[in-house]
Amino acid sequence: xxxxxxxxxxxxxxxxxxxxxxxxxxxxxxxxxxxxxxxxxxxxxxxxxxxxxxxxxxxxxxxxxxxxxxxxxxxxxxxxxxxxxxxxxxxxxxxxxxxxxxxxxxxxxxxxxxxxxxxxxxxxxxxxxxxxxxxxxxxxxxxxxxxxxxxxxxxxxxxxxxxxxxxxxxxxxxxxxxxxxxxxxxxxxxxxxxxxxxxxxxxxxxxxxxxxxxxxxxxxxxxxxxxxxxxxxxxxxxxxxxxxxxxxxxxxxxxxxxxxxxxxxxxxxxxxxxxxxxxxxxxxxxxxxxxxxxxxxxxxxxxxxxxxxxxxxxxxxxxxxxxxxxxxxxxxxxxxxxxxxxxxxxxxxxxxxxxxxxxxxxxxxxxxxxxxxxxxxxxxxxxxxxxxxxxxxxxxxxxxxxxxxxxxxxxxxxxxxxxxxxxxxxxxxxxxxxxxxxxxxxxxxxxxxxxxxxxxxxxxxxxxxxxxxxxxxxxxxxxxxxxxxxxxxxxxxxxxxxxxxxxxxxxxxxxxxxxxxxxxxxxxxxxxxxxxxxx
Amino acid sequence: xxxxxxxxxxxxxxxxxxxxxxxxxxxxxxxxxxxxxxxxxxxxxxxxxxxxxxxxxxxxxxxxxxxxxxxxxxxxxxxxxxxxxxxxxxxxxxxxxxxxxxxxxxxxxxxxxxxxxxxxxxxxxxxxxxxxxxxxxxxxxxxxxxxx
Ligand SMILES: Cc1cc2nc3c(=O)[nH]c(=O)nc-3n(C[C@H](O)[C@H](O)[C@H](O)COP(=O)(O)OP(=O)(O)OC[C@H]3O[C@@H](n4cnc5c(N)ncnc54)[C@H](O)[C@@H]3O)c2cc1C
Numbered sequence: 001x002x003x004x005x006x007x008x009x010x011x012x013x014x015x016x017x018x019x020x021x022x023x024x025x026x027x028x029x030x031x032x033x034x035x036x037x038x039x040x041x042x043x044x045x046x047x048x049x050x051x052x053x054x055x056x057x058x059x060x061x062x063x064x065x066x067x068x069x070x071x072x073x074x075x076x077x078x079x080x081x082x083x084x085x086x087x088x089x090x091x092x093x094x095x096x097x098x099x100x101x102x103x104x105x106x107x108x109x110x111x112x113x114x115x116x117x118x119x120x121x122x123x124x125x126x127x128x129x130x131x132x133x134x135x136x137x138x139x140x141x142x143x144x145x146x147x148x149x150x151x152x153x154x155x156x157x158x159x160x161x162x163x164x165x166x167x168x169x170x171x172x173x174x175x176x177x178x179x180x181x182x183x184x185x186x187x188x189x190x191x192x193x194x195x196x197x198x199x200x201x202x203x204x205x206x207x208x209x210x211x212x213x214x215x216x217x218x219x220x221x222x223x224x225x226x227x228x229x230x231x232x233x234x235x236x237x238x239x240x241x242x243x244x245x246x247x248x249x250x251x252x253x254x255x256x257x258x259x260x261x262x263x264x265x266x267x268x269x270x271x272x273x274x275x276x277x278x279x280x281x282x283x284x285x286x287x288x289x290x291x292x293x294x295x296x297x298x299x300x301x302x303x304x305x306x307x308x309x310x311x312x313x314x315x316x317x318x319x320x321x322x323x324x325x326x327x328x329x330x331x332x333x334x335x336x337x338x339x340x341x342x343x344x345x346x347x348x349x350x351x352x353x354x355x356x357x358x359x360x361x362x363x364x365x366x367x368x369x370x371x372x373x374x375x376x377x378x379x380x381x382x383x384x385x386x387x388x389x390x391x392x393x394x395x396x397x398x399x400x401x402x403x404x405x406x407x408x409x410x411x412x413x414x415x416x417x418x419x420x421x422x423x424x425x426x427x428x429x430x431x432x433x434x435x436x437x438x439x440x441x442x443x444x445x446x447x448x449x450x451x452x453x454x455x456x457x458x459x460x461x462x463x464x465x466x467x468x469x470x471x472x473x474x475x476x477x478x479x480x481x482x483x484x485x486x487x488x489x490x491x492x493x494x495x496x497x498x499x500x501x502x503x504x505x506x507x508x509x510x511x512x513x514x515x516x517x518x519x520x521x522x523x524x525x526x527x528x529x530x531x532x533x534x535x
Numbered sequence: 536x537x538x539x540x541x542x543x544x545x546x547x548x549x550x551x552x553x554x555x556x557x558x559x560x561x562x563x564x565x566x567x568x569x570x571x572x573x574x575x576x577x578x579x580x581x582x583x584x585x586x587x588x589x590x591x592x593x594x595x596x597x598x599x600x601x602x603x604x605x606x607x608x609x610x611x612x613x614x615x616x617x618x619x620x621x622x623x624x625x626x627x628x629x630x631x632x633x634x635x636x637x638x639x640x641x642x643x644x645x646x647x648x649x650x651x652x653x654x655x656x657x658x659x660x661x662x663x664x665x666x667x668x669x670x671x672x673x674x675x676x677x678x679x680x681x682x683x
Contacts, residue, residue, distance in 0.1 A: 052640045059575065059635040067579045070631045072624045332650035371643040372630040380664040381611035382626045383563055386643065388660050391653055393645035 002028045002252075002286040003534055005271055007259050007301065009033065010113020012292030012503035014241040015147055015520040019527035021251045023535045029245075030273060030284060032109035033255030034091060038065065039084035045231050048224040048368045049337055061228060062370065070372075078106055078117075078470060079369060080227050085117040095258060096297065099416075100428040103317070103467040107296055111255065112239040114294065114470060115516060117227075119342055120208040120235050121362065122153050123513035124166050124521070128356040132508035133478050134489040135525075137166070143521035143528070145170055151236040151520070152214040155206030160196065164348050164358065164513075165206060172211045174204045175220060179336045180365045180397055181344035183329030187454045199350040200450045205343040205362060208236035208517070215244070222338035224368045235342070254284070261305040262289055264497055288498035288530055292523060295504040296413070299475035300426060302485070302493060302505075303415040312412040313485050315428060316474035316510045318402040319436075321444055321463050324366070324374075329455040330395040341368050343400070349447050357404055359443050360512040363456075364398040397456060401447060403440050405510040407474055408433065430466045471515050473504035491526045502526045552577035554600055559629035562606045564642050572632055572639070579628045584621065592621035594680035605674055609681075611664065612671025616683060 003025040006017045013029060020027045039061040044051050051058060063069040064083030081088060092107040108114045124144050126137050148170040156174045157167055177185065181204075188195060188202045195202075210218025210232075220234035233240055245251045257273035264270075269289040273282050291298045299313055343362035350358050366374070371389055374396075378385035389396075405411075410431040418424045432440075448458045476493060479486025486494050491506050493499045502523035504515055556573040560566055568576070595613070599606040599622065613620040634643040648656065675681040 049644070052644065053637055056637055058637070058640070059632070062635040063579075063631055067582050067628075067631075070579065070583060070628060072583060072627065073619070331653060332648070334647060335645070367645065370631070370634055372627060372634050375630055376627050379614050381607050381614060381667050382623075382630055383607055384611070384660050384664040384667065385614075386563065386630065388657060388664070390643065390646045391648055391656060391660075394647065 001268070002026050002284070004028075004288045004290060004530060005030060005269065005284055005286040006290045006292060006502075007031070007271070008113060008292035008294065008297065008503070009111050009238060009242050009253070009255075010108065010292060010294060010503070011115040011118075011238050011516050012294075012519050012523040013113070013290070014238045014245060015150070016290045016292055016502035016523035016527040017245055017251065018150065018241065019524055020531050021245055021248050023531040024250060025531060025534055026250050028252045028254050028284065028286065030257045030259050030271065031111060031253065031255045032091070032095075032258050032276060033253075034087050034110040036084055036087040040229065043084060043225070043229040045229075046223065047337060078468075079373065080119065081106075081117055082227050082369075084228050088114060088117050095423055096300065096426070097423055098296070098426045098428055100430070100467075103315075103428040103430040104465055105296055105426075105428060105467050105472070106470050107294055109258075111242065112237050115236075115238050118516060119362075119514075121343055121346070121514045122148075122155070122206040122208050122517040123346075123360070124168070125511060125513065125515075125518045126164070126166065129509075129511035129513060133506075135522075140518065140521045140525065143524040144168065144517070147517065147520045147524050150215075150241060151208045152210040152217060153206060154209050154211045156204050159203035160192070160201040161203035161206070161346060161348060164201065168206075171206075172214065175207055175209060175211055175340055175342075176222065176338075177204055177344045178339035178365050179333060180327045180330050180395070181363060183327060183333070184345060184363060184454045184456060187329060191453060195450060195453065198450060199352060200347060200447075201350070202345055202347045202454070205346040207340075207342055209340070209342070210234045215240075220340060222340055224337075224339050224341050226341035227368055257282070259293065259301055261301060262499060263305065264499070269498060287534060288500065290500045290502050290526065290530065291505075292502040295472035295475045296426060298501060298503055298505045299413065300415055300424060302476055304424060306485075306495070308485065309415050309417050309424075311485065312414045314407040314474045314477065314508075315411050315413045315430060315472065316405040316407060316507070317430070317467050318405050318469040318471045318510055318512060319432065319440055319466065320400065320402055320469035321440070321461055322398055322400045323448070323458040323461050325397045325399050325451065325456040325458050326392070327395050327397045327456050333394070335365075335394045339365065339367075347447070347451075349443065349450065351443055351446065358512050359401060359403055359447060361399050361401045361447060364400065366396045366398050367393060399451065399456065399458065401444055402469055402471070402512045402514070403443070404512045407477075407508065413475065428467075432466075471504070471510060473507040473510050473515055476501055476505045477508035478506055479508070490529050491522070500526050500530060549577060551600075552580055555580075555596075555625060556629065558600055558603050558606060559626050560633065561603065562610070563626070563630055564633060564639060566639065568633075569638065572636060576629055576632045579632060580625065583628060584624055588621045591680060591683065595622045596625070598678055598681065605678070607667050608671035608674050610671075611667035612675055615668055618683070
């Protein structure tokens with residue numbers, strides 16, 4: 001019999017599976033497994049500017065064969081999800097529908113999950129970030145190291161972010177930053193003490209990317225194509241770990257399976273699935289189950305399996321705001337062509353008297369997401385917009401700001417039984433209270449003021465709506481014994497014998513830092529605990 | 536359905552779409568579209584914009600095609616309205632199609648300017664943009680069927 005079934009091949013699933021397979025256990029991964037079969041092979045391995053003037057078929061992957069890269073109407077979530085990345089959320093509207101007037105959820109049924117297109121920002125949690133969890137940063141430390149080695153992390157180990165991100169022995173040299181970010185860092189260096197005293201700390205973003213050859217990947221070639229292709233697999237995707245797992249004895253990927261529920265009996269766990277292509281219903285048995293279907297996917301499976309339809313559970317997602325900024329330090333300067341497209345810089349703002357709470361911002365330069373998308377947002381005619389934005393592009397940056405999120409009675413999701421033959425529907429109600437909204441407003445203004453000292457002037461503040469950070473968590477959180485729909489320290493769902501969680505569902509609090517590196521480290525911890533138990 | 540909306544006939548007249556491609560390319564980059572670009576614009580229209588449109592939206596479009604000099608003004612004034620606009624959508628689709636061709640793509644790439652030249656050009660372009668909006672406001676009042 002299979003030892004462990006792992007549901008999901010995303011950031012959580014692959015790192016939970018790894019230690020189990022390493023210990024010689026038989027692991028089967030169940031995943032819906034959508035892939036890109038259309039565009040990856042069309043994108044040349046060339047720098048952005050070069051292919052724009054030479055590749056006759058660029059419109060196919062830049063706009064998509066069904067023009068899915070042109071979005072009309074209001075501001076959309078996940079601008080980085082370009083046509084070659086649209087396999088990531090494919091089929092979710094149909095198979096995992098969400099009803100909400102206040103929250104827009106982006107889920108994935110893809111091989112590698114959402115991290116097949118993530119921004120690769122790596123931000124270990126400290127003890128304050130793990131508030132409400134029965135684990136500490138020390139518990140996660142060896143797992144952060146193991147995961148960092150597996151995925152490849154590049155960053156500065158002794159910059160001003162280190163007090164917030166800790167040290168990482170496995171770290172490669174940081175990615176080179178682009179000309180715009182260099183100007184910001186030069187101004188930061190000149191005023192560092194004053195800015196630090198005001199609560200602002202800036203450094204190069206720690207990225208899950210290879211700056212040297214590592215596990216057959218990289219080094220990154222600075223083609224500015226990271227939103228479109230996976231050149232040399234330099235930027236980490238869970239798919240790379242999945243490929244490594246697939247080459248190991250004891251691991252089996254059972255893809256094209258939509259998992260609906262689990263139940264336990266004397267021999268272990270039984271998981272029911274529907275085959276994506278044949279519609280056939282199947283049962284899979286194992287001694288234990290690890291759910292890593294994403295915080296929303298996992299809560300669906302748990303609520304359905306425990307027949308808790310109609311019961312509200314919490315939901316968290318970092319409130320997100322972004323702002324186009326003019327980086328005046330770039331005025332009249334030539335921007336280097338070589339660059340990566342991911343977050344160049346990370347700024348941590350620690351408001352006064354905030355008990356260690358932080359606001360985190362990422363600085364990006366805008367180029368490879370195409371000009372017409374900016375022209376659309378300009379409140380002037382397209383001709384003048386094109387002329388102005390071409391001139392401004394070298395000085396244009398984007399500041400993406402994340403705030404912490406805490407559970408409240410106004411942030412809940414409920415699973416409703418679907419109509420006969422149709423999928424169950426997750427209803428999400430997510431609202432900030434006035435104090436939270438006011439605090440975000442105040443702290444964003446303060447952050448913009450500090451960025452003005454770095455030569456960056458915000459042009460407009462854009463709030464793309466709740467859910468837009470795509471950092472979902474807290475749906476089956478760590479909780480005390482006896483409290484239903486929570487999990488214990490080992491991430492075991494309370495009331496089950498061997499059903500464990502390995503995604504964002506377990507975190508009862510979200511700091512402003514992206515959570516995915518911690519999902520991976522915790523998944524590695526869960527896999528290790530389970531391996532000790534079963535081996 | 537929006538006020539006064541009508542469904543655009545499914546097989547939207549190919550010739551009209553090609554005429555739009557010509558008018559919008561001239562407007563955006565003062566050039567002529569290649570047949571391939573026109574065909575791609577028409578295909579994108581059929582995929583993305585085959586739905587409904589209001590009498591006002593159709594009137595705006597017809598005005599721009601009949602009197603191309605009105606296009607910069609009407610596009611600008613539509614940009615100020617925070618409402619769905621078929622004209623804006625079509626010009627955006629044309630921009631996307633042009634930007635992703637080897638022939639015209641360079642006209643959407645960043646331009647390098649020295650600080651003073653940049654500031655001067657931005658001032659001129661800003662003035663033109665405001666002038667277009669003002670002119671557009673007048674046009675919507677005087678030309679038939681264009682009032683919101
Ligand atoms: C554009 C973008 C940028 C981002 N940038 C960052 C960043 O820089 N830093 C950061 O920390 N985070 C970032 N994130 C968030 C990050 O991607 C997610 O937190 C992370 O990928 C979640 O991983 P997961 O394994 O928990 O779930 P998911 O990625 O959602 O994976 C779920 C897996 O489960 C499978 N699955 C789900 N339901 C079922 C089912 N019923 N049956 C079978 N299989 C199922 C799916 O196929 C998938 O493989 C970003 C996300 C996006 C979209």
